[in-house]
Amino acid sequence: MPFPFFRAGAIALLFLPLASLAPRPAAHPATVASPLQGAKPDPQVIAQFGMFENPKLQQYIATQGKKMTAISDRPGDYGFTIVDSPIINAFATPDGHVYFTRGIMAYFNNEAQFTGVLGHELGHITARHGQKQQTKSTIASLGLLLGQVVAPRVMQSVGGLAQQGLQLGLLKYSRDAENEADVLGVKYSSKVGYDASQMADFFLTLERTEKASGGGSTPGFLSTHPNSADRYQRVKGLAAQAQQSLNKTSLKVNRDSYLRSIDGLVFGDDPRQGFVEGSVFYQPELKLRLPVPSGWKTENTPAQFQMSEPSGKAVLVFTNAPAGTVAASATSIAKQIGLASAQAQSTTINGFPAVTFEGDQAASSSSSSSTPAHVRGYVIQDGQTNYALLGLSAPATFGTYAPQFDQTAQGFQRLTDAARLN
Structure with a gap:
């Protein structure tokens, strides 16, 4: 779904x-x-x-x-x-x-x-x-x-x-x-x-x-x-x-x-589309939850759920991933975002099949003065649906944020709390 x-x-x-x-x-x-x-x-x-x-x-x-x-x-x-x-x-x-x-x-x-x-x-x-x-x-x-x-x-x-x-x-x-x-x-x-x-x-x-x-x-x-x-x-x-x-x-x-x-119009965030409470993002319709790094800004849109480091030096984006096997989905994403020689590894996250991959974006010939980003991605499979979590930062600061990327990915779980499902 x-x-x-x-x-x-x-x-x-x-x-x-x-x-x-x-x-x-x-x-x-x-x-x-x-x-x-x-x-x-x-x-x-x-x-x-x-x-x-x-x-x-x-x-x-x-x-x-x-x-x-x-x-x-x-x-x-x-x-x-x-x-x-x-x-x-x-x-x-x-x-x-x-x-x-x-x-x-x-x-x-x-x-x-x-x-x-x-x-x-x-x-x-x-x-x-x-x-x-x-x-x-x-x-x-x-x-x-x-x-x-x-x-x-x-x-x-x-x-x-x-x-x-x-x-x-x-x-x-x-x-x-x-x-x-x-x-x-x-x-x-x-x-x-x-x-x-x-x-x-x-x-x-x-x-x-x-x-x-x-x-x-x-x-x-x-x-x-x-x-x-x-x-x-x-x-x-x-x-x-x-x-x-x-x-x-x-x-x-x-x-x-x-x-x-406008009678009945939802005012503010629509909880059916997901909401943040404390340091956790809840998605009741999909019955999933995801931790948010402490102090990070969040933005929930129909395209993705985004978490941003307060000073703007790193970003995590959670969205749908291409359909298919989890490995094929990860390969497709790595190719589309231009990762050079991405290293991938199969794993499980709280019982869900997953693949992690990492690499630097290939340098852009049209932007020789810029430094490509370093990306760590996670594709998690839930039934017939694949989800992607992409962590991005400058290569020089990637080591600072990689643990937070991992903690967020490892926190992907099934939502079972009845109070947040209804």
Whole structure:
């Protein structure tokens, strides 16, 4: 049985070549209206975050999105998707697809707030902010979590997963781009009949929430959509001007109907997808548990469960492995991540057939100045399912972290505690 939170395509994302994640120049200059082809969600986004399985709510945002794109400045083939993540964020990709996380849907207090953010994201697309960011961005952001200690080559093996949050959609916009998206968001949400001032209230709520929580390592809305000191008053003023220019005396807020539409929505982490308690990761649907090195940061996504050394010098990634014999699965992984002369050994871990393998990544001809990572991998077989645990660090510090890699792997066990299974 595969991980329910490791969606189809997760292993493909895990070994995605770095070039496929690298920002590409816009196919057309920003002044040319290139066609939008974003009706379908990007498989890489879904592999990373997972599709939120709620057809009624998915249809709701699609309906609202179509109403707004009909009056936007850039008609085209748009798409709208809710992804299954507790992160409080929304993002748009340059091809015309808008994503909302399950987390942000739970934070909207009414339909006007949702519509305002929807208009804001459409504003990023119509103003081609994503294309402009991609042409200016560099792939260096993919090495952020590892603090530049592990060479960029390691990022090729894990498709940038050491960065918490997929960079495909989570581009950080400039304040000028945010201001322009605010203007367009107010314009679009007002045109479809909503009180755009509610968008300002939502930004204020997010700011207070982020301050109260002390911020987080996972990119949230305000980390990718930077706030400005005058944003609240500016958006309120824009909304008042829009209402006056449209000559509308009453605009919709729709609090009750929105709250009914999200009734039953899981708030925060979904325990069915696994959770960390103390220093242990529990996965009740798969009936397994895995220890987490003391003090390490964790990130649970539909693509993998990730554990990161606090200073960013090492990372452990737990995910599905290719099907087949445990030896064949280990060989496949070692080849895909470019291990040179990997040494493998058959073993058992708490009764489960397993293979451990280790090696340095082959040097990359395109990155002669970087040092390849040293990797210790473990493939563990549970019935018909193979799991992979990959420990990565710079060769010079590998000896420091190898014992923690081993302790985590040796702690893979069947979950039998009834309190955590239910």
